[in-house]
Amino acid sequence: MERLRQIGEVLGSLKALMVFKEEIKINRNQCTVLVEIYNLGFDVIADEMAQNLKFEERLTKWKVLDQPLRELHRTVKEGEAYIRQCLEPKEWLVKAICLAQNNDCVEFHIHNFFMCFCIAMEALEVASEVAGCDQCEIQKKRILISKKYEKEWLDRKLFHWKFGKQYLVTNDTLKKIEAAWNSDRRMLLDAIDEKRKLAGAGMKQEGRILDILLNNYEGLEPSKGKMFPSSILVGSKDYQVRRRLGNGSQYKEVQWMGESLVVRHFFGEVESLIPEISQLSALMHPNIMNFLCAFTDEEKKECLLVMELMNKDLGSHIKEVCSPRRRVPFSLPVAVDIMLQIARGMQYLHSQKIYHGDLNPSNILVKMRGSSLEGYVHVKVSGFGLPTVKKFGPRSPTTQASPDSFIWYAPEVLAEQDQGSTTNARYTEKADVYSFAMISFELLTGKVPFEEGHLQGGKMSRNIRAGERPLFPFPSPKYLTSLTKKCWQAEPSQRPSFSSICKTLRFISRFLALNPDHSQPEPIAPAIDYCELETVLSKNVAGWAHSETTRVADVPFQMFAYRAAEKERITINLKDKNSESGSEASVCEDDSTPTPEDPFSTPVALSNSPSSSDNIRKPSTKKSGDAKASKTSGQQNKARTQRPPQLACGRSMRMNSESQLQPMVMSPNRRRRSGHVSDSEIA
Known part of the structure; x- marks a missing residue:
């Protein structure tokens, strides 16, 4: 009951904030849809609790709801922080640069809310099955719930028709989500055009920045025109370099128009870079490093890419949180959340036919999420790029590559390097999945892969190609180690796609929320291998295995399908x-x-x-x-x-x-x- 009250309290705060929604100049429609979905979800949960639970049993039979509602409360608080950010009285130009290419509202906050909402709905089913003392009524509830997960509903359209209102994915809601981004884009372009007309002779600098924004955001396709001169950035009165980041000199923390940002500064043939940088600037996802804008100086052959400032890289963060008293760096829910964010970022990049080739903790950047003491962070994949851009020096804005960087490379990549041939194998989907497995190992154990091994350099490379993998140094949950081991299989075709990894990790998050005693010495384990469930669903559900990206609106259906497949497998x-068991027991x-x-x-x-x-x-x-x-x-x-x-x-x-x-x-x-x-x- 207390958790539900806390969620209602945040929604009350959001209602007060949205009184001033006209002051939200960037992403107003997305913020409005986000608050609407929060309120719809709260109403559905409240109605389900009122109809199916007994108030006098709240201290006993409602315990299964505690952790799912806690997670739901956390996601709503994070959404509130995002809307407060959009309402901050910052310079309009700064907001336009930092937030116009930002789709966190849908891809991060609504995604997380849908996932936690589905978990809370399942917890409600569990609590309602044992509510009251009437045995006949309890049995009827069980039959009703079992009918809900029959095979016939494992179709996206049928699911939306039957359960769309219950799972917040009605046609009306989906249309609002899809229309919000386009509406905000039109509002932004209108505002830019209006401000350009008002910009007088004494506002030349502002007019040039407005030209940049219009060039970047006009239309839905990446801009293919010229890049703007670097003098607009470095010649600005409020532009200041604060410090260099990492051992290299390419990345700098700068202050521009009152905002702390990162600039990647490198030299090369600028003209050949323009199409690729334009394509990179068009990428949008909350779990990748977004390029906000780009500047060049053709005479000096220099290029400056402006990006969001993050706190640190994942490797440094793991070292900071580990201690002699702390056996693992993160709790299981936080570790799985980080894994899911990395996988979602990589899933998006692969859907755009961009392969990383150098995925490791130094190329995963993190930033704390709010004031939560639970350790949740916002994760962004960096260091990716198109072939021409990637060759210009180190990729990470925090550290240079380790001399033992081969430990993150797949066996086929190491074999190709040893043969001295071109590194085509490095830039593939399956090579990135292998690197993800090694990152997952460090997340779960706090140890760099092979750091305790006695072999180094070429010998270790040969052992990796021969099938050697790092050993988990203490008992780890099998449902996570099995996924990790599946991702580092020697045969690339046996590794899952990031789409499958994302779906599996969402269901693991659901298991952890429904079983919050996972930190106990002898925690309960799932009765079913979730990797096997993914295989079953890919064979039996139309379109399950062929989708490179996951729409946020598909998350409720995927969670439902996993639950249905789990129940069927348990029954079998x-x-x-x-x-x-024998004829006598039968x-x-x-x-x-x-x-x-x-x-x-x-x-x-x-x-x-x-x-x-x-x-x-x-x-x-x-x-x-x-x-x-x-x-x-x-x-x-x-x-x-x-x-x-x-x-x-x-x-x-x-x-x-x-x-x-x-x-x-x-x-x-x-x-x-x-x-x-x-x-x-x-x-």
Whole structure:
């Protein structure tokens, strides 16, 4: 209840802020849609709680809601901070440069809200299944929920028709999301045009910057015209270089028009760079480093690319947060969140046919998100570029490449380098996925891959090509180590795409939110391998495996599909296990045994009927003693099948299926052993 109140409190603050929405000069329509979706989500959750939960049970049976609503509250707070940023009374030109190419409102805040909202809705289902004391009503709820996840709804259009309102993806909402960006772009172009007309002779500098904005943002295609002279930037009165970043000299922190930014300064043949830099400037995603604007000096053959300032690179951040008392750098939810942001950034780049080729922690930049003490950061992939641009020096604005940079490269890249041929293998989708796996290893363990190995240089390169992989130094969750190992497979075709990685990580985030005791010595593990679920869905759901990008509006359907596939797989596993248990157990339990897909059928009616009760009280005296014992035992087993799942004292509630799946949960000892297996043992 307290979590719901906190969300309502933030929404009240947003309502007050939106009184002044006319003061939001950049991205006003996106901010309006964001607040509308927040309010719709709150109303849906509030209605579901009022209809399905008992207020007097809030201290017992509502515990499963605590962590999902906590995550939902965090995402709404982050959205509030974004809207406050848009309302800040900064210079209009600064806002136009920094926010006009910013689609965080949809791609970051609405994406995160949809994901957390789906988790909260599932937690509500779990709580509603055990709400109240009427056993017949509880059983009917279970049947109703099981029907919700039938195969027929694993179609995007059918899902939107059936569950669009419940999951906030009605046609009206989707149209608003798609139209918000275009509306904001038109407003910006109109404002630029108006300010250009008002700019007088004494505002020459402002007029030139307005020309830059119009050149960058007019139309939806990347601009292919000339780049603007560097004198506009370096000749500005308020332009000041604060410091150089990293060991190299290409990146500088600068102050321009009152805003702290990063400038990448390099030299080369400018004319050949114009089309590529224009294409890079058109890229937009919250998890990649965006190029805000570009300047050149053709005589000096220099180029200056202006970018957002981040706090530090991921490698430095990991070193800072690790300590002798802190075995791992991040909690599992934070680590998975960072992995998801990196994967989303890479998924977007690959959809644009841009391959990184040098993905490592020094090229992952981070910035703290709000004042949260939980350690969440905003992640941006940097160091990418098109072939001509990438050759101009180091890529990261914080550090230079390590001499042991080969540890991040895929085996096929190392093989190609050893042969002295061109590095075509380096710029591929699967090579980037391998590098992502190595970054994930460091995120989960706090250790650089192979840092404790006794082999260095060429010997290590040969071992990597032969199949050696870093060993997890302590027990790590198998659902994360298995994904990591799948990504660093020696055969490139066996590695998943970033689209699949993103979907898997979202469902892992859902598992962690529904099971917040994952930090305990013996935490519960998923009954199903989520990588296997992704394979099943790619075969059975139309278009699942062929989408290079994921629209934000598709996130609810993907979360729903994973849950449906999980329930089906659990049911199959239970049936297989029951079929192996022997004929005696089969006779005792019969078809009355509840399963996640076929919960509680007719035995309740039998137990409440007078005849059934009489039969239990008055067994035939003609039976032998053994027969009496057998009959009594069978009746007790039937009675047990009618009992609803009980809440474990001191532990959060699980999904309805998980409450009956204790035999399927992997033992902690088995998970410990799996953390120490090298990639050579992967099937």
